[in-house]
Amino acid sequence: MEPLLKAEHLTKTFHSQGREAYTAVDDVSFSMFPGEKLAIIGESGSGKTTVVNMVTRLLDVTSGTITLDGEDITHYRGRQMKKIYRKMQMVFQTPSDSFDPRRTLGDGIAESLINHGAGKKEAMLQAEDLLGLCGLEKEFAKRYPHEVSGGQCQRAAIARAIAIGPKLLILDEATSALDVTVQKDILELLTKLKEERNMSYLFICHDIALVQNFCDRVLVMYHGKIVEEGVPDEVVRHPREAYTKNLIDCIL
Amino acid sequence: MAEIIRYDQVDISYNGRLAVHDVSFSAAEGEILGIVGESGSGKSTLIKAAMGLLGRDGLVTRGDIWYKGLDLPDVPPKEMRKICGAQIGMIFQMAGSSFCPIRTVRAQLYEFMTEHEKISKQEFEERAQALLAKFGFQDPKRILDSYPFELSGGMQQRVGIAAAMLLNPKILMADEPTSALDVSVQKQVVEEMLMVRETFGTTILLVTHNLGVIGAMADKMIVLHKGEAMEYGNTKEILADPQSEYTKKLLSAVLKLRR
Numbered sequence: 001m002e003p004l005l006k007a008e009h010l011t012k013t014f015h016s017q018g019r020e021a022y023t024a025v026d027d028v029s030f031s032m033f034p035g036e037k038l039a040i041i042g043e044s045g046s047g048k049t050t051v052v053n054m055v056t057r058l059l060d061v062t063s064g065t066i067t068l069d070g071e072d073i074t075h076y077r078g079r080q081m082k083k084i085y086r087k088m089q090m091v092f093q094t095p096s097d098s099f100d101p102r103r104t105l106g107d108g109i110a111e112s113l114i115n116h117g118a119g120k121k122e123a124m125l126q127a128e129d130l131l132g133l134c135g136l137e138k139e140f141a142k143r144y145p146h147e148v149s150g151g152q153c154q155r156a157a158i159a160r161a162i163a164i165g166p167k168l169l170i171l172d173e174a175t176s177a178l179d180v181t182v183q184k185d186i187l188e189l190l191t192k193l194k195e196e197r198n199m200s201y202l203f204i205c206h207d208i209a210l211v212q213n214f215c216d217r218v219l220v221m222y223h224g225k226i227v228e229e230g231v232p233d234e235v236v237r238h239p240r241e242a243y244t245k246n247l248i249d250c251i252l
Numbered sequence: 253m254a255e256i257i258r259y260d261q262v263d264i265s266y267n268g269r270l271a272v273h274d275v276s277f278s279a280a281e282g283e284i285l286g287i288v289g290e291s292g293s294g295k296s297t298l299i300k301a302a303m304g305l306l307g308r309d310g311l312v313t314r315g316d317i318w319y320k321g322l323d324l325p326d327v328p329p330k331e332m333r334k335i336c337g338a339q340i341g342m343i344f345q346m347a348g349s350s351f352c353p354i355r356t357v358r359a360q361l362y363e364f365m366t367e368h369e370k371i372s373k374q375e376f377e378e379r380a381q382a383l384l385a386k387f388g389f390q391d392p393k394r395i396l397d398s399y400p401f402e403l404s405g406g407m408q409q410r411v412g413i414a415a416a417m418l419l420n421p422k423i424l425m426a427d428e429p430t431s432a433l434d435v436s437v438q439k440q441v442v443e444e445m446l447m448v449r450e451t452f453g454t455t456i457l458l459v460t461h462n463l464g465v466i467g468a469m470a471d472k473m474i475v476l477h478k479g480e481a482m483e484y485g486n487t488k489e490i491l492a493d494p495q496s497e498y499t500k501k502l503l504s505a506v507l508k509l510r511r
Contacts, residue, residue: 043434044405150291179290179461184505206434209509236509250435251509252442252464 002070003031004168004200005055005088010064012050024050026224028064032200034167039203039211039232041247042221048204051221052172055202056090057081069167086116089161093173095153098160099145105131105156106141109163116164130159135189151182155189162193172204187214208248212236220244253280256455257302257423262315264294264301264479271297272479274315279472281422282449284456286470286487288463288502294479295459299425301325302457303342304332319423338368341421345428347412351400358396361415368419380418386451387414387444406437410444417448423455424448430465442468463506467491475499 012025025047032038040048053059055066057076065074073084092098099108109130110123118126128138134155145153154174161169171190175183187210193199203215211218212232220228220235222243228235239245258278264271272294279285289295300306302317302324312325319340327335336342344350351360362376371379377396384392387410400408409429416424426445430438442465448454458470466473466487473490475482475498482496494500 043436180463180505180507181290181502183507207507208435209507212509213507233510236511246436248509248511250439252439252462252468 001033003067004034004036004069005032005202006065006067007031007051007055008065008067010051010054010066011062012047012054012059013062024224025054028221028224028226030219030226030229032168032202035194035198035200036217037194037201037203037215039205039215039218040221041204041206041208041211041218043206043247046221047224048221049172050224052090052170052202052204056088056170057084082115085166086164087166088168088170089164089166090170090172091154091157091161091174093177095150095157096145098157099153101145104142104144105148105153108145109141109156109160112160112163126163127159130163131156133162133193134159135185149182151178151185154178154182154186158186158189158193162197162199165197166199168200168202170202170204173206174203175210176205176207183210190214208232208236209251220247253282255279256281256319257457258316258318259298259302260316260318262298262301262317263313264297264306265311265313266297266306267309270313270479271310272301272476275474275476275479275481276315277472277474277481277484279423279455279457281455282453283472284445284449284458284470286466286473287457287459287476288461288466288473289476290461290502292478293476295461295476296427297479298476299342299427299457299459303336303340303425304329334368337364337421338419339421340423340425341416341419342425343409343412343416343427343429345431346408347429348400348403348405348408350412351408353400355399356396357398357400357403357411361396361418364415365418383414383418384411386447387411388440406433406440409433409437409441413441413444413448417452417454420452421454423457425457425459427459428461429458431460431462438465445469463491463503475502 008029010025010028013021013023015021028051042048054061065072068084069087106127109127113123113126128141131140136155175186215232218232218235219226227241228244236248239248255278260276262275263273287295301312317324361380365371365376381392384395389395430441470487473487474484477498482498483490494503
């Protein structure tokens with residue numbers, strides 16, 4: 001099977017004035033297959049978000065290549081980016097940040113549809129349907145981000161992300177700020193969407209229990225490198241690296 | 253052991269809207285009490301009420317919070333300032349934000365201490381360094397020399413706890429002290445709070461949504477939902493055999509690591 005996403009030898013070095021160059025991500029390679037739920041875990045500063053930012057092209061790579069659906073996207077710019085965002089969308093930790101605070105959730109979702117060619121009226125109707133799919137009633141389309149709870153806003157952010165039918169959803173700590181009961185609901189929603197739309201998830205998180213319960217494969221990052229890779233059950237029960245073992249021992 | 257703080261049928265409102273309703277619990281000397289609940293359940297409001305931090309809109313509308321024969325919500329602000337910090341310490345989710353960003357840790361801890369005690373610089377230095385050493389900092393002097401932004405989030409949190417313990421308060425109120433931290437640092441902070449209880453015999457009121465932290469630390473726990481107490485009792489018993497439907501739902505939502 002062709003991988004959906006392939007990252008080869010990704011490296012990112014940050015240069016800031018008066019400081020030594022800092023390599024946040026060092027020669028990271030991985031592949032993701034269609035329908036897979038892949039997790040990247042690691043502590044703050046391990047470079048997991050930098051990897052995601054490079055994959056989504058929010059950040060230029062220092063070296064390495066990124067292939068999405070057979071297409072080398074490493075140096076895509078401007079208009080070309082629009083094409084890749086049809087295939088790949090993101091959900092972030094703080095959902096309210098994905099929406100314009102002065103516009104309704106419905107507007108926010110519809111905007112992404114309009115950008116990709118839908119008519120205004122049609123987009124608004126579709127936005128309501130998408131909210132419904134994500135477990136929110138139609139009237140939420142008229143609410144503003146500050147008028148809904150964190151969990152509801154995250155559902156709307158997922159509705160926005162899946163609006164244009166991407167194959168790959170990248171979730172950067174998407175449930176970390178939520179209560180456990182809300183987190184459970186969101187994970188159930190993601191499972192349902194995956195079945196209905198055969199999506200793939202790249203899950204960035206620091207909660208290994210979540211990874212074990214939700215993902216098919218896990219990459220463990222430490223100091224900018226992938227130190228371990230495998231099936232979550234296997235990694236949890238028989239960690240090979242001292243760092244991974246330490247990470248597991250810390251779970252209360 | 254003697255009871256040190258007691259919440260008695262407390263109601264708290266914000267702008268006339270009831271946030272906490274009829275909550276009662278107590279903690280003895282050296283006891284760790286966990287307050288759990290989801291966002292908006294009123295758990296932080298409870299400890300803010302004891303510290304007089306409800307702000308202009310918040311009010312304890314019924315019930316008492318007893319500490320050493322004082323009903324805390326009725327204590328005038330001037331008296332309260334003597335109690336807060338010296339007798340009841342508090343730590344927050346982001347300890348970094350309770351420090352002033354443009355002054356060194358030393359200057360801030362010194363100011364904090366002189367606010368409550370007469371103390372010479374020399375004496376302060378000795379006490380602060382000894383305390384930081386107890387918290388496992390290998391080079392306490394460097395910590396005191398640092399500005400808050402020069403410390404990592406985990407270190408800021410640990411310095412925050414150390415700062416709260418400088419005056420050896422009887423009670424430590426901790427509002428989500430580990431929620432912003434990585435799991436490895438979280439464990440360290442939990443161990444340090446247990447050390448605080450061991451060493452100083454401090455009573456700790458711990459507000460968190462993390463049931464793992466509660467299980468590792470708290471002797472007793474109270475479960476809040478929409479401002480009302482769902483369950484209150486021994487932590488081990490509640491975690492092993494929850495009685496209320498809500499607690500059951502909460503526990504079932506926690507993802508467990510299968511080792």
